[in-house]
Amino acid sequence: MTSADPESRTSKGPTIPTEKINKIAQGKRKSGRVWKESKKKNDLNHKMKTLKSSWQKKMGKKAKEQQTKLLQQEIRDNREREKQEKIERRKEQEQRRLENERKAEVVQVVKNASKLKKTKKRQLRKLEKRDV
Template identity: 45%
Template sequence: MSESATETVPAKKPAKVKKAEKPENSIPRGQPKSNRPWKTPKQKFSKIKKTVNRLSFEKKTALRDELRYIKERSKEIKDKRKEDAVQKHQRRVENAERRLANERRSEVVQVIKNPAKLKRMKKKQMRMIEKRDVSQVKVV
């Protein structure tokens, strides 16, 4: 046998088959009206293939249960926040009332028995005067 017969020839790889381009892509496009050449030509909505993957009954029920749980939990959180806000407001009102009552109790009151005194008072002194129900306040 000859030397050429003993040599192994590397096997040629088959040439890659190019995918056929879609006919709409092969047509050269002119300049669009908007001057935006990078925009791709749009396809009609009716031509687009829409596939709907339906969920199984078990998955649907599981999803429904999960959504129900999330809604309940969020409702609980909202209710708790609202309740906290109401309680805080109530406390603030009670504290304000208590503070006002304490101020009234600690006031030093002087009853003006002579109304002519009011006529002699200056404007600034008149502003300081406040009317009180004497029956509720202790007179010092």
């Protein structure tokens, strides 16, 4: 009973050879065209050798793709970094320019408020009020 041979087992029904079991039974066609043969899968029967690739080729291709992706990411990072540096330089230049303007200004403190009342509106628009 413990042997792996399928024919040594006792069963109630008759034994069927494995060749017949593996063969798929085809019934009568619904259309009635009995002369037509059943189609086989083309991709399995007619696979070209050029379409198959070896494991080494696949791994080589994968490594190349990974290298190109890394290179692209590095280029993107460099562009982003340069852009940020440019923005920082522009901000620093603007601040330096404002500081230089403030240093070069001629400041005159108005102590008498009545003088402000006498000045024209056009001149008052040009004046800037600051806390020192």
